[in-house]
Amino acid sequence: MTAEQMASFAPHETGTLYLVPTPIGNLDDMTFRAVKTLQMVDLIAAEDTRNTQKLLNHFEITTKQISFHEHNTQARIPELLAKLQAGQNIAQCSDAGMPSISDPGKELVKAAIEAEIPVVPLPGANAGLTALIASGIAPQPFMFYGFLPRKASEQQAVLAALKDEQQAIIFYESPYRVAKTLAALQAGLGDRQAVLARELTKKFEEFIRGSLTELIDYAKAGVRGEFVIIVAPGEPVAPERSAVPLAEQVQALVDGGERPNDAIKAVAKSNGLKKQAVYNEFHGL
Template sequence: MNDNQEEFGMQRQSSFSKETTTGALYLVPTPIGNLGDMTYRSVAVLKEVAVIAAEDTRNTQKLLNHFEIETPQISFHEHNTQERIPQLIARLQSGDSIAQVSDAGTPSISDPGKELVAACVEQHLPVVPLPGANAGISALIASGIAPQPFYFYGFLDRKPSRQKEALAKLVDRPETLIFYEAPHRLAKTLQSLVSVFGESRRVVLGRELTKKHEEFIRGTLGEVSQWAKTDQVRGEFVMIVSGNDHPETTPDDNFSQLPLEQHVQALIDAGQKPTEAIKNVAHLHGLKKQEVYQIFHHIEKD
């Protein structure tokens, strides 16, 4: 790594370099319901590492017993993150490799993991992701709604008021949206979606994915919201919501054809601060802020 790369924080990780003297952090997905979805590579890695950092050691032990994996575990969850990270980093630096698993699915995706990954990256320790089970992608590809582009959100806040605040920022997004929800909160969350997105937006609920009672409920937000109020809702859910085909226009859209000076003034008249308006116009036209500033203020270039 040259001096310029170090200055700007650039890193280049060779995951399987023979010259590496430290251990590696392996991010190992586990089944979200069907044990048959465990990959051969995941089993091999869990057997080879020095320790498994598990969200719930009791839950993971059932998986280890099934695949006859005898590797010891250490708990790593949202309540002991700060305590565990220095310990795990020290083991990696000493040469031990560690596998991280969550209760189900891929670590870091709506589960613990990201803090340890960030710490490893900061310490220039290898982080090796393994492919595997993911509820959001599984539901997306079976939904019948456009699979790309998509916007993964995960769990919304539990409070309806904060849900609606978050949804208000997503209402105009054209991408397919992916949310997770627990069964006892599903009806209220769907009602929040109806309140902000309207009743006609398409939605698909993926329930108990990969398990015996796997089910997909497809319809409009209005229809599915009514179903959730009347039916006995059980199991973990993924919600796939279609994107907005006709997002509301913004001042930038309305004024984008104007000359630069008039565009900036129009945004200011619409309520933006001058510095914000100049920045937005520069971004839209691919110019430097200084250039737009000079044009707007009639400053001649040297």
Template structure:
């Protein structure tokens, strides 16, 4: 590994890449430094130039923009890097909040660092931390995850792992997917884990919904969620015990595993479904093993 050192300010042969946070709702959260930086750079790389133009107009910023988003990252990076190496100063912004945090920017920063281009981060608004400090949950340590995978099978695996975290977990979710995501969280963490939903942060209709997993699922059922959400899950107070119990049962025979789940209070068919899911088996195969159907045929 090669150690590198970068001094953000001073004489450089190249231009500088500035990472500029933008407000997550309330325009008054734009900092003086952010405004000045956007005014002084040669070019702004924006996630959505139309959205960013509204921000620029509000602060009388006339700097030109170039689009830089998840769908054109690979083609744009060489172009932006060439501009930086020629001496141009660039600012990179997302639609809201910190660049690179569940937003474009990571690959451009990595390319700039590899090329020896100075990267200067500006502090500013972040939805996850803003929600965390007002959530009422333990603020540190915390585990920021962002958006879950949209594929249900992958999401279940993610949530199974996140359910074991002792830290407060921070997720992002869109309003039209919120209820399904909350149901999946309830399945993963149980009915009683504390959940906090935060919507419309820094805006007029800012709202915090606090309750158990079962209660927030009911809230999402009774209401029509609107606005972007931060979802916070309280930490697991005893993660190792839950993990050990699951691992131990996987070491049992299929029949013994089903019997153990039945002992927990589940009906036979429900226990068979749960064991099939845990082991990645077909339900029919678990049913046959538990009822000794193969032996009966022989």
């Protein structure tokens, strides 16, 4: 498959799969391009056709819908591919935000790419990034995780792998499980600073900031709305210093065939020190 064949706007005989974000709360978050795309395509593959119909009615969009959700994904993909290959344009959207992230869509995207069907993503509302930029937690670097596994053993394994990540982490959670999830985060990551963002872009949008312990107390009192949880990075863990003097560590590497500069760099890294400090020690400065 060539780069030209994969170009979204290159001439092609098939239809195009458009990935269309929808509002996460406030209908004004819908972009002009998203509205035009939903009006222009032949079919909308929606996570919940009843929910999407409300959006379509608001913007007076009359395009036909077809359901595409986690329970019919495998059965629906061949049907949607056939329509795309026949020249129809399809817009895929979830109930809220960007499709394919925590909602159905990634399987259809993969299948379309394998079938050499153009895939065009539209930018738009995203709960995770919306919460992150107003959280007060340093936004770079960050990682998006989404919903944790439901099983406690799987949660523990995931959090053990995330514990040493030196970046903000974004999680999603429902109001029914947010207190339990906060407790799991505290147990697995430690009592870090965190932010709960609820009802983003809606009338009762709220940011609750504090330690995970404080947020657990808040959530236990009873909460409503969909949540984004932003957890701050943990304190960096300094590498354990070797009992062997730095100069001897460098000399051992040099004796083993390393160049002095490379040996100094390696010793500095393994001891969590600046290269200049090891250089001075090795040369007796």
